[in-house]
Amino acid sequence: MTISRIAAILSMTLSLTVAANVAFAQGDAAAGEKLFKKKCASCHFFDSSGKKRVGPNLYGVVGRQAGTSPHFPYSNDLKEAGFAWNPQRLDMFLTKPKAMFKRTRMTFVGLRKPSDRADVIAYLSTAK
Template sequence: MSHRSHWSRTRTMLTLAAVLAAPLAALADAERGADVFDENCAECHSVASSLKNKKGPSLFGVAGRNAGKIDGFHYSDALLASGIVWTPDRIDAYVTQPKAVIPGGKMKFDGIADTAERKDLLDFLAEQK
């Protein structure tokens, strides 16, 4: 066996071992994300395609949307002035610590500390379009 062939096989085995060793929770799951949404967000937010607002604005189509752009919802001045575009990274930061991302915002939610739950939630929200 050549050195190159041995190295290629070894690299393949190491990659396979790393994939198999990765925690399953690290893989985002929209179905679990729906549960996270129900537990943490649904009391105040809707994902209905009719853009139905509740205590908070609808999150239907939130991924890629500019903050403060749902007609008929009264946003805080802090959120309106934020200039945020709801990218996955911004949504993740916001649901981790809303008050840190938008000081003075109206959302009364302390955040989701669990990284896997947030990834699942992001996967779910990305499908709501």
């Protein structure tokens, strides 16, 4: 492969990444908060208390290593994920949790609408 071909692929990847980030940045955090209360809050706290419900506390989850909220009994799939959550990965997980992690303990069907996922991710990104 020539250098210019590699450069072309790299710049394409970069612009795709930028485009994806722009799409997520357009999520509406206020709408996401409402959705979170309706669809996620029964299982997840989102505050700095560190308290958990059936699911781990999600405060600061964006940028956090997957499966590492203290004292939460994660599935092996989450424990062994080996990555930090970013908007792209959250989008994939929230689309259909079991498609990303077959044995996840998160018994939630997923958010079908891309804009709903963008809104919730925008809300999750508001943690200080």
